[in-house]
Amino acid sequence: MKERKVIIETGLNLENSYASLPKTFFTRQSPSHVPSPKLATLNYPLITSLGLNAKALQSNDGVDILAGNKIPKGAMPLAQAYAGHQFEHFTMLGDGRALLIGEHITPLGERFDIQLKGSGKTPYSRGGDGKAALGPMLREYIISEAMNALGIATTRSLAVVTTGESIIRETELPGAILTRIAASHIRVGTFQYVSRWGTVEELRALADYTLQRHFQEGDDKENRYLFLLQEVIKNQAKLIAKWQLVGFVHGVMNTDNMAISGETIDYGPCAFMDAYDPATVFSSIDTYGRYAYGNQPNIAAWNLARFAETLLPLLHINQNEAIKIAQNAVSDFTKLYKHNWLSGMRGKLGIFNEELEDEYLIESLLSTMQKYGADYTNTFRALTFDEIEDTVLFGKIEFDKWYELWQKRLTRQEKSKVSSKQLMKSSNPAVIPRxxxxxxxxxxxxxxxxxxxxxxxxxxxxxxxxxxxxxxxxxxxxxxxxxxxxxxxxx
Structure with a gap:
């Protein structure tokens, strides 16, 4: 009876639709017991939107649930299997330190994965301990919440608890578990896993499940699997454009880190760019800059091509026709991305209408910013508030010429200067997680x-x-x- 009371109080309403997929897609696994869990931080706005009870989650029983020491009613903890190209090298992967506890159904009927990250070893741990340190879990909490506030699709962080354990990395670190909320944890790598080691029937089961969960409009389409591919491409074109518009560098765009839902997932070596430079790399392991800021659109296209390859048996009975269909769909990414990026950059410059010369205007500014090491976020903020004298671009000949072109461009639209400023304010953030x-x-x-x-x-x-x-x-x-x-x- 006590456990039932806890579940009612927390508001968790769990289902396990992912567990209805073939058993090769996952392994049932209980979280590791931790000695002394304590609440580090709790996301109150997210709790409210999910229809959960903050007071109950703060209680000892609630913290035990967030730490994995208690399994809530309706939960079916499992580790998901997936593969992926990591720095172009294909390998078997899977949840090595995370468990899907279940899918929470909100009072509005929305479905969200509840995942514990850092909850111990799984069959996919590949020699790791399955644990997580406090610093990286807090980092994911901060960055994912910042991304959400910026209006960028993202997984979110419900809570971080410390475990009372010491985690050995380069040194001893305090252990922690993050509760991650996601539309789902289905990845490009999930499809790659089934494509490589599963059957066509299992691949179809995964594709049908994904359509039902994320793209229900596909039921009415002549080729529902082409629709799935096209929708994933559209969502990624929007997502990557938004990353570029705020200077976000994911850091490790492996195919297992691309969510089919279109959310940003797996905040490891990510960071935000200060001085504008397309070659910006923050990840300690990205030696050759594969996942540099300027490469992210191309990497997204590459990842989507790998996703398309997995769907070939479903796209058409004839492989050559399937390849043509896939190639045509993936080729749309660059056009879609560029449209989203140009639209966003016009907004950052207060431009409402479209002209062919806009791309030149945008690229000229970025080129000048790169030459003089101008801060990306603060430059657009300065343009928004006419405070350019506070930037390194002030007084530079290239910038003065650009500024004159920009002012003339703003006159070639029906919207007023006041409207342009409002558009810039809503397009250029004042703060990023520096x-x-x-x-x-x-x-x-x-x-x-x-x-x-x-x-x-x-x-x-x-x-x-x-x-x-x-x-x-x-x-x-x-x-x-x-x-x-x-x-x-x-x-």
Missing amino acids: NHRVEEALEAAVKQGDYSVMERLLDALSRPYDHSREQDHYSTLPEPSTCPYRTYCGT
Whole structure:
């Protein structure tokens, strides 16, 4: 009776539709018991939107659920199997340190995966301990919530709990578990796994499940599997364009890190760019810059081609015809991405209508920003508020010429200058999770147990388009350093 009372109080309403797929898609697995779980942070706005009970989740029983020490009613913990191209090399993967607890059905009928990340070994751990350290879990919490506030499709973080364990990486680190919320955890790599080691019937089962879960309009289409491919391509074209528009660098765009739902997933070595440079790389393992900021659209297209390959048996009975269908669909990505990116860049410059010369205008500005090492976010913010004298571009001949062209361009539209400024304010964030501010928050939380720095940062990041002077602290650039900023996978 006690367990039933806990479930009612938390508001968790779990189903397990993924478990209806063939058994080769997953392995049933219980989370590892942790010795002393404590709540580190809880996402109250997300709790409300999911219809959960914050007070119950803060209780000892609630924390035990978030730590995996108690299995809530209706849960069926499992580790998902998937494969992937990691830096172009194909390999078998799977949830090596995460478990899908179940799918929560909200009061509005929405379905979200509830996943515990850092919950212990699984059959897919590949020699790892299946655990997670506090710093990387808090980092995912911060960045994913910032992405959500920026209006970018993303998995979200419900909570982080410390486990009372020491995690051995390069040194001893406090252990933690993150509760991740996602539309689903179906990846390009999930399809690759079934395509390589499953049957056509199993592939069809996965595709049908994905259509039912994410793209129900496909039921009325002549070729529902082509519709699936096209919708995934459309969603990724929107997503990657939004990444580029805010200077986000994912850091590890392996095919297992591309979600079929179109959400940003797996915040490992990610970061936001300061000075504009397409070659920006933060990941410590991306030696050759495969996943650099400027390469992200091309990598997305490459990943989508791998996804299309998995669907060939479903697209057409004749393989040659299937290949043509897939190639035609994937070839649309570049056009779709460019449309989304140009539309977003026009918004950042206060432009409502379209002209052929717009791309030249945009690229000219970016080229000048790169030449002089101008900060990406703050440059567009300065343009928004006519404060360009505060940037490194002020007084530069190339910029002065560009600025004159831009002002003339703004006159060639029906919208007023006031409307243009409003468009720019809603398109150019005042704050992003600057790397030095994120590190500042993580250091205070992990080393000193002080979460107030992180809470203030999260508060500022939750309102990126407010443009209030209280946010100025989070817009300041880091001190110059001879060492480039590096991030790590957190495994």
